[in-house]
Amino acid sequence: MSDDGDLSVRELTELRDLLFGGERRQLDELRRRLDTFELTPEEIAEHLPQAIMQRTNRDRQLGIALAPTVECAISESVRRNPQEIATAIFPVLGPSIRKAIAETMAGLVNTINRAIEHSFSPQGIRWRIESWRTGVSFAQIVMRHALVYRVEQVFLVHAETGLLLAHVPEDSSGDADLISGMLTAIGDFVNDSFEPKHTGELRAFAAGDLTVLVEPGPQAYIAAVVRGTPPNTLPVKLQTTVERIHLQWSNPLASFNGDATAFTSTQPLLEECIETVLSTDRAASKPGLRKFAWAIPVLLIVAALSWWATRGGRQWNTAMTRLEAEPGIVVIRSERDGGKWHLTGMRDPLARNPSLLLASRGVDTNDVVAHWEPYVSTEPALLLARARRVLAPPVGVTFSLNGDTLSVAGRAPAFWIVRAESVAPALAGVGSVDFSRVAPGLPAEMEAIAAEIERSRAFFAPGADSLDKSALAATALVAMKFRELLDAATTIRYNVSVTVVGRADPSGAESDNLALSRRRAFAVRDRLVSLGIGAAHITTDAIGNNDPLPADSPAERARLNRSASFVVRAQPSASVNGAERAR
Amino acid sequence: MIQKKVCMVGVFGTGKTSLVQRYVHSLFSSKYHSTVGVKIDRKQVRVGETDVNLLLWDVEGRTAEQEIPASYLRGAHAVLFVADGTRRETFDQLFELRELTRSAAGDIPSIVALNKVDLTDQWTLTAADTAKLIAAGFHTLTTSAKTGEGVEDAFRWIGVATMKDAAPAAQAQVRHGN
DSSP states (O other): OHHHHHHHHHHHHHHHHHHHHHHHHHHHHHHHHHHHOOOOHHHHHHHHHHHHHHHHHHOSHHHHHHHHHHHHHHHHHHHHOHHHHHHHHHHHHHHHHHHHHHHHHHHHHHHHHHHHHHHHSHHHHHHHHHHHHHOOOHHHHHHHHHEEEEEEEEEEEETTTOOEEEEESTTSOTTHHHHHHHHHHHHHHHHHHSSSTTSOOOOEEEETTEEEEEEOOSSEEEEEEEEEOOOTHHHHHHHHHHHHHHHHTHHHHHTOSSBOGGGGGGHHHHHTTOOEEEGGGOGGGSHHHHHTTTHHHHHHHHHHHHHHHHHHHHHHHHHHHHHHHSTTEEEEEEEEETTEEEEEEEEOTTSOOHHHHHHHTTOOGGGEEEEEEEOOOOOHHHHHHHHHHHHOOOTTOEEEEETTEEEEEEEEOHHHHHHHHHHGGGSTTOOEEEEEEEEESOOHHHHHHHHHHHHOEEEOOTTOOSOOHHHHHHHHHHHHHHHHHHHHHHHTTEEEEEEEEEOOOSSSOHHHHHHHHHHHHHHHHHHHHHTTOOGGGEEEEEOTTSSOOOOSSHHHHHHHHSEEEEEEEEEEOHHHHHHHHHO | OEEEEEEEEEBTTSOHHHHHTTTSEEOSOTHHHHHTSEEEEEEEEEETTEEEEEEEEEEOOBOSSOOOOGGGTTTOSEEEEEEETTOHHHHHTHHHHHHHHHHHHOSOOEEEEEEOTTOGGGOOOOHHHHHHHHHTTOEEEEOOTTTOTTHHHHHHHHHHHHTTTTOGGGGGGOOOOO
16 A cells, blocks of 8 residues: 555656646746846846946936945056056046146136236225235235135034034034034924924025025935025035935945944045135136237237328328418418429418428428418518517517507607607508507616616816715716616616716806816716726716706806716617618 | 934923033033024043043923924934922923923933032922932933032933943943932
8 A cells, every 4th residue: 555655656746747847847947036036147147238228327326336346446456457557548648637737727827817917907906905904815805805605614414413424624613513413403493483394494594695505315414604605506516415425325324323434435525515716717707808809919000000101191281280370371282292292382481480380290391392482471470570570679568469550568768669650650561550558768677777877976176077085986876876777788688878977067168167077077987987887888978067957056056067977878789779770 | 433412301490501511512602592492512421432422402491381392302312301409390390301302302311410409408309209210211310500410420321321332331331320
């Protein structure tokens, strides 16, 4: 029975193998694979390239996940054989280095430009003054005015506990852990305090020019302290950073229990968020102008050339306008021929020299051939000039024209008035002459001195012709006054002389008296000469007792006329008269 | 550097803030209590070979009108309850406060400081009360802001308790209080 039983079992097994052997093996294999559910290397090799490609297309997480492994592999490879990697990256390295150098140089040039701009612009000078006044360094002043924004600190904070995971820059506040706790508390506070509750996270808060941007994540958040106005791109940057940290540090985050050591390696990522942007960094200020800066010198050269080309013509036209405005000059024709200007016209001899006028307007008079016909101009300026030239008025006498009436005003010697009255009406263009405002006499400067000389007397004893003490004193006074008169006359261009008139009292014969009076005149003249008065300035006259000086009593009259008296003569300087006569 | 979040909780006027202010590093003024409702200080303790930074969330005291905000308790690694030994009602409320903490932060090491122990003549608590606390799982000690009694002990206990998982050996250093 047992054999039968054994047989039947064996037979059944054989039978089953015969009938279902293939299917059973397949079933076992399937069961095994279901139990273990592990991919074989062959299967992985089959699907890996496609899997990598699909995931890479979807997002960057594969790259981020692989990065540490790749870094590790590269550093291992470099450790083993540096040459291998060096050879592989050489074609990439060369251009990169060149590009880096070029960018550094461009940056340097930009920095120099900015330094110059800041140093010499009015704004720069203002900032320098502010720096000097406030004692704050120039760099800080520039920063204060030019700062658009600066990310000063970045905190990575564990969301649930508010504990600090990482903080950059490292050297800043040692109380970062307290601040991160407080930031978390404030976030909770805002969330708890305002309706509706738990609708979201605190994302930003601001005080003055300081803004704290908070970028939340499921397990940790980033808080960035920003001075100035943060750009819209900054939250995006912070968000990317939070996402990367959650991906790369997912295990340390999940198991965080107060030990932040694992997060020290997030610092490079956080440091990427630290940045400073100045308004001067923004090339947008005047890119168009800067781009075409080279055109400025070119335009200047073109302008200079065209100015040079037309300069001659413009100069001539200006000079012609000036010439035509000049009294006494009439331009009839002006033309350019054979590289020279040809001028034809009429000119009053008293008009200004046309060549000088042209030269004063920058015209090269060597290039000008001029022909002027003389004519007499009746323009007021020339008429007055002619009157002055012909009449040679003494200093202080003025001419003016009222219509065709020549008005003369001032003080002039009688002889000049007589001559002028006869000559003036004959001047071309003068219809009538008005002398009513001319007073006869010496010019005021000389009048007083001359009167003093003429009041002086050198008295003599009866019959005597030598100078006693009183006569010497009188003569000395006259000599002194005459020198004053000479000085005044020279200044106003007058010639002066003095005539010593010898006199005698009525007693005695007339011929004796004449002789006596002449000796007296000579004595005084000699005395004046010895006192330094030039003999050319002194004439003598002897009149005896003719035309005696009047007095109340005969005795007084006799005393008064035993004397020499003085007469001053003055007339406008001989050179003026000479010129007048020459005309 | 290990950091731990520690909440200080108590009824208004139990002297929480003055109890610790001489022993902690403060950055923020006490006006944060009346504005944000919490003020965070730092206390460094040494557990074995490790320095532990206790970030103390000094939460505004509970009043009849104002419950302690649960969100401040979230994620705490330990809690320091403070009761005023001269005011019995502050003791009575400890159990409610522990429930609040438990619902916000789970079962975390808890220590009770029975404060103002220097006012012996006004002391209202008995040995039975203390026994009740110990039976309820509180580590209990008496403290005085005036003399400083018990304060360093409390922090040391908290440091060790929060590091229990990481450094079990440190447990040996704990000197249990009364």
